[in-house]
Amino acid sequence: MTKHPDHISAEKFLAELRRFQKGSVTRRHFLGVTGLGLATAVLSTAMPGLRPRKAYAGLSGTLNVTTWPNYFSQENYDDFTKKTGVPINVNVFGSNEEMLAKLQAGSTGWDVLVPTNYTISTYKGLDLIEPLDLKLFPSYDPAQQDPRFLGPGTIDGVTYAVPKDWGTTGFIVNTKSTTENPVSWKDFFAATQGPLSGKVTVHDYQLTTIGSAAKSLGYSFNTVDPKELAEVEKLLIATKPHLFGITSDYQPAMRNGDAAMAMCWTNDAAQLHRDLPEMSYRLGKDGGEIWVDHYAVIKGAPNRDAAYAFLDFILTPEINAKEIEAHGTPTPDARVIKLLPKDILENPILYPAADQLSVLEYGAAETLTNPARAELMARFKSA
Amino acid sequence: MAGLVPAILFTRGKKMRGSRPRMMKLSMTSSLRSKLVTALLLAPAGLFFVFLLLVPLAVVLLFSFGERAPAGGYVPAFTLQNYMDLPARGKAFFNTLTLAPLGTLLTALFAFPMAYFLAVRTSPKWRIALLILVMAPFWTSQLLRYYAWMIILGNKGLPSWLAMVGLTDVRIINTPWAVLIGAVYGYLPLMVPPIYVSLEKLDKRLLEASADLGATPTRTFLQVTLPLALPGVATGSMLVFILLMGDYILPQFLGGGKVFFIGNALVDLFLQSRNWPFGAAVSVALVAIMFVTIYFYMRFVLSKSDTRRAALV
Amino acid sequence: MNHSPSVIEFRKVTKRFGDVVAVADNDLAVKAGEFLSILGPSGCGKTTSLRMMAGFEQPSSGEVFIRGENVTGVPAYRRPVNMVFQHYALFPHLSVADNVSYGLRQRNPKPARAEIDRAVDEALAMVRLEGYGKRRSYELSGGQQQRVALARALINRPAVLLLDEPLAALDRKLRRDMQIELQNLQRDVGITFLLVTHDQEEALSMSDRVCVMREGRIVQTGSPRELYDQPVNRYVADFVGKTNFFSGPTGAEVLSIRPEQIEIAANVNALPEGLMARLPVKVLNRIFLGEHTEYVVASDKLGEFMVMAPRKSEREAGVYDIGDMIAAGWRAEAERILPNT
Structure with missing residues (x-):
């Protein structure tokens, strides 16, 4: 067999799989598309040997944290248990929609939730999360946060969620398998229908796929205008025969060379680039998504005290820095940024130039609940 | 013994009042008792049936007449709109209703020779080991196995080998063909055992009788082996068909999201757009289609094979 | 052809x-x-x-x-x-x-x-x-x-x-x-x-x-x-019908006499004329089989053997009980010398 530089070895691939099985591949990855999230892996950090002296008085029980796969430092969580005597149950999910579906379906026993920007107002509207009492976690300092990330968590001046970390949705190009040089979503779809036909993937996710297609036509990432959506649909359906796949699990296809270009999130881009330097991550010059994940406390949380103790613990700059180093997603907290190593700060995938970010938009709550976009996505996938 | 005591007491009481003959009363009480025992023995299965099958089905039916809440979910209502919207998932129904039967057929075509080889041509001492090997893929994660197939069917896999023999530009992964290959691979372990069992039960003297009456080996296979193995084929096909109709992981993985099954539509409706009432209506339609299909299929199979044997398998 | x-x-x-x-x-x-x-x-x-x-x-x-x-x-x-x-x-x-x-x-x-x-x-x-x-x-x-x-x-x-x-x-x-x-x-x-x-x-x-x-x-x-x-x-001889075998002196041959070809009577004198062998025997067992009766008898010289008495002869000579001393005999043509294989 000839050696393909863009082809990962079977061994490495299996190692990836094992990581996936342990719940540690990137976030929305897989559980979302497979719907396995509801039945998933409840990773317990409850280890009997770790119940020690109580630094936080009066805490007891277990803390239920619902988040994304590979999105926390196990060491930090163990330390929290050591300090407080409260073990942490981690529930991992594949998509915001799934988390919301589960919460809507009824009592979950969750305490802390990690929602993405555009879902917060919906959670608030459905009365599923509580207004945060900032006095209970003094380690959080709003003044130290990048102000552009403070908007989504604050509704009518009340803080419902505080930023955890942030990222972008762009696309990744394997520069070894193509000489094409797309730099915008317009380029992305043109290349897909042209020279890269059969070698491109888009997300199995209405927000980013419809949003990015809308950007390529010059519309808002969050458009729900019927006329604009009709044009987006036309573009997507015309593109479909040229797609390699519609999947949020695009790393295998990129790694083994089946795909040369993929709609891509920050985390996946960082991982792909780390292993294969020819992987080039781009943000659309014509716009795209920026997102920020938050910590929120579930209304009526069974262990509310521990939830606030957890927020205070995890947002302490030294601890949060270890958190960022563990999962590699950028933080908006200036105090934490000072503590991060150079290679993270100088990685343009994690911290792109400010002018590139300025054209990006947050996903809007409207798109999350808009049936027109859901139906468009269904027609696109079944076309 | 203890059980007899109440019956005897009961008989005595009646006798004192001098009513009916003794034998009748004894048999009556014992039939009452056996009914009670039967009821108790059936209770767990009955409860299981009611609470895990009928109740959820009733809930789904109820939801299917409701409306989607503005932020997703369900609000009570009575509307047929969800059913009128079903054509919006027509393509998903079409894909499922063509690929699931085709996948079942292909699986049966692959499974039959394997089962035949195991049951007829293999010496008994190897049979168990080989049968276990057929089942072995079930010991590993389904996702892991599909990932492996993503590599095999990917452009660096099978198509690149085909290119070496001059068949260039063959695309398998993320097409309906990949889904069919995955179906055959994934469901073979479910199809082989029932066919194996029916072939193993097959009296070899029937094959000799057929040959003795002048039938060539091919005709013997078609006129005796196949009809008598039909109950096993029917059982296996039923299992595979039902699972394939509801599958969403296989089309997601090997179809790359481009092959859209009802299962995928349901995952999207319940977990993404959270349009539960429409999802419920799609589910009801799927259950109804499966019910009707299976009903006619079973009738066909029963008419083609010996009724009593078919009912027993 | x-x-x-x-x-x-x-x-x-x-x-x-x-x-x-x-x-x-x-x-x-x-x-x-x-x-x-x-x-x-x-x-x-x-x-x-x-x-x-x-x-x-x-x-x-x-x-x-x-x-x-x-x-x-x-x-x-x-x-x-x-x-x-x-x-x-x-x-x-x-x-x-x-x-x-x-x-x-x-x-x-x-x-x-x-x-x-x-x-x-x-x-x-x-x-x-x-x-x-x-x-x-x-x-x-x-x-x-x-x-x-x-x-x-x-x-x-x-x-x-x-x-x-x-x-x-x-x-x-x-x-x-x-x-x-x-x-x-x-x-x-x-x-x-x-x-x-x-x-x-x-x-x-x-x-x-x-x-x-x-x-x-x-x-x-x-x-x-x-x-x-x-x-x-x-x-x-053994497989086809019932028979009595009597070992010969060398062991290479046996004498076979079918039980229905053996005649019995109350005593040696009551046996018909022209028989080749005449033996006093004791009745050991009797099984009624309908159309005939099967006796097991024993003689001092030849040991136990089987006799099949037809119903007809019973009507003439009567039925014998276990323990009775009676007589048995057969004609020369009833004897068959066979290889002992």
């Missing part, structure tokens, strides 16, 4: 299964139109012989001829013989009529539908199962299934009908009826019947000729009367 009056012929046929020799160097000729039985205990090679005629097994060496044609190596479906299996082997998924017509439907060209239907009706009538065509085989009694199996084979007008222990699964009364029915059927259809059985009574009562087998070899072939009256050795 090698023409021979035999319908089936074995020439030096041997069949080995691994180290076991099931059939050893046998010659056998079945004559057209006869009813031949192969008789022997289980494991004697009789069923293997039958299966080599049907074509389910091929000889390890030697040749098989059917109607003068060498069919060695020819598979079962191309041989003009049909078989009635021990447990009938009716097709459970087919109706009685479809079972019976199975052979006709394999022909090339296939006969017309009407022709098949008529043949099926005739075949069912022949075995007295008119109107059973639509039934399933499991709805029939053992005897009825047996007759369906016969009809299914005979409808093809085979050169030879092979019957593998066809009556073994039936109860005693039904077996008797079927024996008669088989004989009548054979006479009516004029087809050669070759029956394999371990039941000597069955073989003797139905067959024109019986072939006795032992450990893969044919020991004797002849009419039932020949086998009974002139067995070639101790084995045949």
Whole structure:
């Protein structure tokens, strides 16, 4: 067999799989598309040997944290248990929609939730999360946060969620398998229908796929205008025969060379680039998504005290820095940024130039609940 | 013994009042008792049936007449709109209703020779080991196995080998063909055992009788082996068909999201757009289609094979 | 073409299964139109012989001829013989009529539908199962299934009908009826019947000729009367009917006397004239069997032996009790000296 530089070895691939099985591949990855999230892996950090002296008085029980796969430092969580005597149950999910579906379906026993920007107002509207009492976690300092990330968590001046970390949705190009040089979503779809036909993937996710297609036509990432959506649909359906796949699990296809270009999130881009330097991550010059994940406390949380103790613990700059180093997603907290190593700060995938970010938009709550976009996505996938 | 005591007491009481003959009363009480025992023995299965099958089905039916809440979910209502919207998932129904039967057929075509080889041509001492090997893929994660197939069917896999023999530009992964290959691979372990069992039960003297009456080996296979193995084929096909109709992981993985099954539509409706009432209506339609299909299929199979044997398998 | 009056012929046929020799160097000729039985205990090679005629097994060496044609190596479906299996082997998924017509439907060209239907009706009538065509085989009694199996084979007008222990699964009364029915059927259809059985009574009562087998070899072939009256050795005498053996001085030979050829009387003087042997004996046991009574008696010189007294003689001489001292004797022609093999 000839050696393909863009082809990962079977061994490495299996190692990836094992990581996936342990719940540690990137976030929305897989559980979302497979719907396995509801039945998933409840990773317990409850280890009997770790119940020690109580630094936080009066805490007891277990803390239920619902988040994304590979999105926390196990060491930090163990330390929290050591300090407080409260073990942490981690529930991992594949998509915001799934988390919301589960919460809507009824009592979950969750305490802390990690929602993405555009879902917060919906959670608030459905009365599923509580207004945060900032006095209970003094380690959080709003003044130290990048102000552009403070908007989504604050509704009518009340803080419902505080930023955890942030990222972008762009696309990744394997520069070894193509000489094409797309730099915008317009380029992305043109290349897909042209020279890269059969070698491109888009997300199995209405927000980013419809949003990015809308950007390529010059519309808002969050458009729900019927006329604009009709044009987006036309573009997507015309593109479909040229797609390699519609999947949020695009790393295998990129790694083994089946795909040369993929709609891509920050985390996946960082991982792909780390292993294969020819992987080039781009943000659309014509716009795209920026997102920020938050910590929120579930209304009526069974262990509310521990939830606030957890927020205070995890947002302490030294601890949060270890958190960022563990999962590699950028933080908006200036105090934490000072503590991060150079290679993270100088990685343009994690911290792109400010002018590139300025054209990006947050996903809007409207798109999350808009049936027109859901139906468009269904027609696109079944076309 | 203890059980007899109440019956005897009961008989005595009646006798004192001098009513009916003794034998009748004894048999009556014992039939009452056996009914009670039967009821108790059936209770767990009955409860299981009611609470895990009928109740959820009733809930789904109820939801299917409701409306989607503005932020997703369900609000009570009575509307047929969800059913009128079903054509919006027509393509998903079409894909499922063509690929699931085709996948079942292909699986049966692959499974039959394997089962035949195991049951007829293999010496008994190897049979168990080989049968276990057929089942072995079930010991590993389904996702892991599909990932492996993503590599095999990917452009660096099978198509690149085909290119070496001059068949260039063959695309398998993320097409309906990949889904069919995955179906055959994934469901073979479910199809082989029932066919194996029916072939193993097959009296070899029937094959000799057929040959003795002048039938060539091919005709013997078609006129005796196949009809008598039909109950096993029917059982296996039923299992595979039902699972394939509801599958969403296989089309997601090997179809790359481009092959859209009802299962995928349901995952999207319940977990993404959270349009539960429409999802419920799609589910009801799927259950109804499966019910009707299976009903006619079973009738066909029963008419083609010996009724009593078919009912027993 | 090698023409021979035999319908089936074995020439030096041997069949080995691994180290076991099931059939050893046998010659056998079945004559057209006869009813031949192969008789022997289980494991004697009789069923293997039958299966080599049907074509389910091929000889390890030697040749098989059917109607003068060498069919060695020819598979079962191309041989003009049909078989009635021990447990009938009716097709459970087919109706009685479809079972019976199975052979006709394999022909090339296939006969017309009407022709098949008529043949099926005739075949069912022949075995007295008119109107059973639509039934399933499991709805029939053992005897009825047996007759369906016969009809299914005979409808093809085979050169030879092979019957593998066809009556073994039936109860005693039904077996008797079927024996008669088989004989009548054979006479009516004029087809050669070759029956394999371990039941000597069955073989003797139905067959024109019986072939006795032992450990893969044919020991004797002849009419039932020949086998009974002139067995070639101790084995045949023992297998065909009941007999008393008395050891000779060297041990290489035995004296065989059939129990019904021994006469008994109250005392030696009451025995008829012209007997070769006259012995005082003691009655040890008595079994009433209806048409005759079986005595076990013992003499000082010869030890225990069996006597069959017909009902008729009882009426004349009366019945003896256990412990009675009586006399037994036989004529010279009753004695048969046989090799002790």
